[in-house]
Amino acid sequence: MNNHYFQTAKPLNQQLQQLMQRMHAHAPQIARVSYAKYNRDTDTLVTYADSEFQLWSELHHEKRLSKLDHLKRAAAMGIPRVIDDLAYMKHCDRIGFLLNKGYRSSAAIPCFQNHRFSGFVFLNAYEPNVFSNQSLMSLVPYIEMLQFAVESQSQVVKTIVEFADRLRTGSNLFSRDSYYHGRRMRAYTKVIAQYVAERHQLDDEQVEAIAMFAQVHDIGKTQLPESMIYNSEPFGPQELISARSHIDNGIKMMDEIVSSVGSPNHPSIALLNQIMRFQYEYLDGSGYPYGFQGEEVPLAARIVAVANIFDSMTTHKSYRQACSVTSALLELEKMVLQGKIDGQCVDALRSSQMYLKQVIQKYPEPEGWGADNTEC
Known part of the structure; x- marks a missing residue:
């Protein structure tokens, strides 16, 4: 049987922390890495893992993608959304929260599974103007590793539940x-x-x-x-x-x-x-x-x-x-x-x-x- 997930893994938040440390070789200013999964049934982006935030009130966030124009466009076109300075985007509650935490710049990289949009990797830094096309290109291998780590963790649970459902159905x-x-x-x-x-x-x-x-x-x-x-x-x-x-x-x-x-x-x-x-x-x-x-x-x-x-x-x-x-x-x-x-x-x-x-x-x-x- 071909199982498309890691056989051994640490909690996902820890994996993101380790991947962020490896990213520092190319982009040392990255201070936070997170992932938000896309639920197609409800059209919502839901946080799933975060390298920095631990409390539920800080970590958990969900929003309809249709209400997020810039992210919706990034997902449709398959291109990153970069905010050079979050201070110019204070109207958004979540961005206001990030500003209060000291973050100034952000990049959102859309991820795809089987050619369908599956979520965003978010990168944050304490300084403005950190993320360029060149810096993001150097991070592609790490983004792919992060995406696989997230899908792997989710797939383990999904596979077990699917097997159990088959036994119950029979x-x-x-x-x-x-x-x-x-x-x-x-x-x-x-x-x-x-x-x-x-x-x-x-x-x-x-x-x-x-x-x-x-x-x-x-x-x-x-x-x-x-x-x-x-x-x-x-x-x-x-x-x-x-x-x-x-x-x-x-x-x-x-x-x-x-x-x-x-x-x-x-x-x-x-x-x-x-x-x-x-x-x-x-x-x-x-x-x-x-x-x-x-x-x-x-x-x-x-x-x-x-x-x-x-x-x-x-x-x-x-x-x-x-x-x-x-x-x-x-x-x-x-x-x-x-x-x-x-x-x-x-x-x-x-x-x-x-x-x-x-x-x-x-x-x-x-x-x-x-x-x-x-x-x-």
Whole structure:
């Protein structure tokens, strides 16, 4: 199998720092290197990696490309956009932010994958008039290396999730609801991960990986018998043990997937392992399979746990109807007071209630459950 990514890699921000140091041989005035990915579906440029900024409030930035005339033109023509002195562009909030950080000049180099625009490499310097066509030409090999590094990191996660989705799709238990559950989980976990990012020093790369892996978090359930999945009665002791075996099934399946794509040594694999192993742990130690408590439960697992409980509460089950978003959040608050789940993760969902309703509307349950939600 031909895998188009690095088998071993450091976190992307560290890779950008190292590449910037190598660029100094040709352009010693470069003080910052960053990359913004282009999302074609939403027409947005979203920051993904940065050599200098660490805090989420500084690092994360997104904007519609259609609203950025100069960058839109650069992407369409495939030529760099150079600003010799940022002081003349104060009308833009982001440029104002860069000026406050001391940067004076900027270059944005469009990148392409399979002849389609994929994002920008941004270079900044503390002095004006740093970037010329000649200096940028000397940096082409480093820009290509940077682009491959970004695509490599993203491709590792994408490849694992695609393999897992294929296995789920081939299962007898797979349905439209399984697919929609995965998409809702991806949306909910991204909301939570972005909300807690600054406090826990998550970057865009980690936030994206957590959200992507969340959509296949329950792959182990494909190995359970249908009678157990659709059972409307409470589980007995033996049935409960069998039901919880899906955790081991999921870990084994993901280990096989990671092995099949070459066992890449990437930071994202650690996040995947945390989600698969600890997503059913409670902070008070009452969860399973290990009975971990508090900080023993990794952040990625806490995020997925809250998202999964919320999704379970807001979807119909054979034994009860769905809660409204408001009622589900109240139930989650009770669990926070009981010390079971992370309060900041619940705060994240509470702060995005309108978006949560939009996600539920976009990825609804199969027809037949009924259209009206009943309060829990």
